[in-house]
Amino acid sequence: MPERNPPGMLHATWLVARKDLAIEFRTRTAFFSALLFALLGLTIFYFAWDPTAVAAIDLAPGVLWVIFVFSGLLGLQRSFSVEQADRAIDALLAAPVDREAIYLGKALANFLFVAAVQAISLPALALFYNLPVSQAFLPIAGIAVLAAIGIVSVGTMFSSMAVNTRLAELLLPMLALPFFIPIVMAAAVSTSRLLAGRPVADVMPWLRILVAFDLVFVVACTLAFPYTLEE
Amino acid sequence: MTSPQQHRSPLGDQLAVAGSVDWLVTSGFLALAAVYIRAFAFTPPEAIQGPAQRILYVHASSAFVALYLAFALMALSSVLYLALRDEKLDRLAESAAEVGLAFTTVVLLTGPLWGKPIWGTWWTWDARLTSTLFLWFIIVGYLVLRGAVDERGMRARYSAVLGVLAGLLIPFIHLSVYLFRTMHPMPLLAKPSAPSMPGDMVVTFVSGFFALTLLFAGLLRARYRIATLRDLIADSEDQH
Numbered sequence: 001m002p003e004r005n006p007p008g009m010l011h012a013t014w015l016v017a018r019k020d021l022a023i024e025f026r027t028r029t030a031f032f033s034a035l036l037f038a039l040l041g042l043t044i045f046y047f048a049w050d051p052t053a054v055a056a057i058d059l060a061p062g063v064l065w066v067i068f069v070f071s072g073l074l075g076l077q078r079s080f081s082v083e084q085a086d087r088a089i090d091a092l093l094a095a096p097v098d099r100e101a102i103y104l105g106k107a108l109a110n111f112l113f114v115a116a117v118q119a120i121s122l123p124a125l126a127l128f129y130n131l132p133v134s135q136a137f138l139p140i141a142g143i144a145v146l147a148a149i150g151i152v153s154v155g156t157m158f159s160s161m162a163v164n165t166r167l168a169e170l171l172l173p174m175l176a177l178p179f180f181i182p183i184v185m186a187a188a189v190s191t192s193r194l195l196a197g198r199p200v201a202d203v204m205p206w207l208r209i210l211v212a213f214d215l216v217f218v219v220a221c222t223l224a225f226p227y228t229l230e231e
Numbered sequence: 232m233t234s235p236q237q238h239r240s241p242l243g244d245q246l247a248v249a250g251s252v253d254w255l256v257t258s259g260f261l262a263l264a265a266v267y268i269r270a271f272a273f274t275p276p277e278a279i280q281g282p283a284q285r286i287l288y289v290h291a292s293s294a295f296v297a298l299y300l301a302f303a304l305m306a307l308s309s310v311l312y313l314a315l316r317d318e319k320l321d322r323l324a325e326s327a328a329e330v331g332l333a334f335t336t337v338v339l340l341t342g343p344l345w346g347k348p349i350w351g352t353w354w355t356w357d358a359r360l361t362s363t364l365f366l367w368f369i370i371v372g373y374l375v376l377r378g379a380v381d382e383r384g385m386r387a388r389y390s391a392v393l394g395v396l397a398g399l400l401i402p403f404i405h406l407s408v409y410l411f412r413t414m415h416p417m418p419l420l421a422k423p424s425a426p427s428m429p430g431d432m433v434v435t436f437v438s439g440f441f442a443l444t445l446l447f448a449g450l451l452r453a454r455y456r457i458a459t460l461r462d463l464i465a466d467s468e469d470q471h
Contacts, residue, residue, distance in 0.1 A: 154396070161389050165379035174375055175393065178368045182403040189410075205410060213403055220399055224392045227313055 006096035009104075016097070016105020021112060023082055031113065034074040038121040041067040042128055056129040061191035064125050065184045068118060068144070069151065069177075075113040076155035077172055079106050080163040093229060103225035107156040107218075114148045136194040139203075143194075146210040147187040150217060154179045157221040161228055179217075186210045242463045249460060253453055259446030266435065266442045274435045283348045288439035290341040293334045294363065295440060296447045301331025302366065302401070304451075305373070309394025312387060318462065321387035324394055325377060326454035330447060332370045338363055358408040365404050369397045383462070 007015060024030055045063040046056070083089035092102060122144065126133060155176050162171040187210070190203035200207075270288045277284035304327040312320040342360060343353040354360065373393055380386035428436065 157392075157396070161376070161392070164385065165376065165389075166381065167375070167379040171376065171379055174372045178365055178372060179396070179400055181365055182400075182407040185407045185410075206407075209403065209407055209410075216399055216403075217396070220396060224313075224395060227388050227392055 009098055009101050012097035012101035013104040013108060016092070016102055017108035017112070020079070020082070020106060020109035024078075024109070024113065030075055030078045031116065034071040034113070034117050035120055037074055038067045038071040038117055039124055041070065042121065042125055046128065057131060057195060058192070060125060060129040060131055061188045061195065063129075064122070064191060065147075065188045067121060067125075068114075068147070068187075069180050069184055071117050071121070072114045072148070072151045072155060073173055073176065075117070076110055076152070076159045076176070077162075077169045079110050079156055079159045081169065084163060099226035099229055100222050102229075103156065103160075103222055106160070107152050107221075110152045110156050111148055114152055115145065118144050118148060131195065134197070136197070139194055139200050140191055143187050143190050143207070143210065146207070146214060147183050149214045150183045150210065151180060153214065153217045153221050157225060157228075160225065182209060182213060186213075242460075242467055245456065245460045245463055248456060253449060256446070256449035256453055259442065259449040262438075262442035262445050266439045269438065270435050274431050275429075277432075280349055283345050286341050286345045288435055289443070290338060290345065291436070292439040292443040293337040293341070296443050297331050297334035297338055297363075298366065300444065300447055301327045301334055301451075302370070302398075305331060305370075305394050306398030306401075309391040309398070312391040313395065318383075318387065321391065322455055322458040322462070324390065325458055326451050328370050328373050328377075328394075330450045330454055332367070332374065333450070334443075334447065335363065335367045335370060339367060361408045362404050365408075366401070369400065373397065383465070 006012075042063060045059070045066070049059055080089070083092060093099075122141070125131065126137075155172070158172055158175040158179075162168060162175065165171050167174075186206040190206045193203050194200070266288060270285045274285070276282055305324045308320045308324040308327065311317075312324065342363075346355070347353050373390060376393055377386055377390050380389055
């Protein structure tokens with residue numbers, strides 16, 4: 001076999017992400033269950049309130065972010081449980097790639113997963129909740145990207161830990177949801193202000209919190225991830 | 232790891248300690264009792280709030296202990312554990328989290344008792360109440376994680392990572408809940424201007440801080456000893 005150099009950090013990240021996406025793309029089970037979960041959630045939430053008392057547009061931001069967070073958890077749970085079968089994680093750890101690249105690759109795959117679910121459920125929300133299609137949608141999509149980065153950075157980390165515990169997937173929400181609180185708060189408040197026609201400048205403090213959260217936790221989780229793998 | 236080859240048996244030492252009276256915990260509880268007596272019998276009631284104000288002496292001090300001592304200690308010993316890999320630091324983080332949970336629970340229970348007569352509601356989603364509740368959730372999650380991992384080294388690494396991330400999360404929770412509005416009373420003592428309390432109350436207030444800090448130190452040490460004992464017993468079982 002010809003001698004080949006181990007892949008660099010970015011290339012390794014992409015290889016790990018591509019591997020996870022290929023596994024998901026073959027079956028698409030997790031994607032369809034997360035998407036269906038999101039659509040069912042949108043429907044159930046609509047009927048959990050009296051539509052004559054609460055306007056759908058007031059309801060929409062909260063519903064959207066609760067749905068995003070919980071459907072995101074569904075995808076995150078799979079991220080490391082697929083590695084449990086046949087102890088695939090051992091092969092991944094034996095591969096000549098940095099442990100940081102394994103984390104970043106997993107997180108990238110999870111991000112694309114969550115973003116794909118969002119890309120379908122956000123228009124579905126606009127349709128079901130009769131939201132005015134306005135210029136607010138572009139900034140809301142931007143907020144969704146920022147929030148997805150935060151959710152995925154922390155969620156990927158906790159998914160790798162939860163899968164090795166006795167509680168397995170039951171533990172992930174308990175660990176991750178407290179970390180999602182600032183994200184949901186920032187995203188939901190900004191979404192409702194933007195839907196009400198307020199300018200983007202109005203939600204800048206919240207956007208700064210989102211950006212800062214993403215920076216801090218992507219860096220911290222990348223650095224902390226190798227500690228969870230050590231044999 | 233503690234080495235099994237030592238002249239005296241560390242397990243025997245720990246068991247001897249466990250059987251004796253813990254003077255630190257005892258004096259913590261005695262000091263707390265003294266603060267209660269002073270608060271009820273020798274400190275005048277507040278003019279507007281009446282007797283409800285007396286809960287401050289326990290409530291504010293417990294909040295101080297929970298947030299600035301217990302939680303900070305948990306986060307700090309988690310960072311140090313990842314750097315130094317000393318099991319003592321893991322046991323310290325574990326003990327701080329568990330004793331901190333008790334103090335945070337006290338804060339969350341005494342708050343509504345005061346809130347009902349003064350605010351007219353047991354609970355409100357005010358910034359400080361919200362962040363205390365989130366802190367409580369984080370500590371519970373930390374302890375659930377510890378309980379869900381059997382292997383000692385892995386438990387220490389996992390919980391240290393969570394402890395570090397939780398430390399980073401606190402500023403974000405703090406910031407975001409403050410962007411919502413707040414109606415909680417602002418600090419009465421630790422502020423640039425003169426204290427907003429007459430001297431009698433300040434003395435009771437400050438002694439409350441000392442009493443609860445003493446109690447925290449006592450409980451922390453007692454809980455730490457339990458953790459040490461548990462690990463030593465596990466070690467001796469492994470050897471046999």
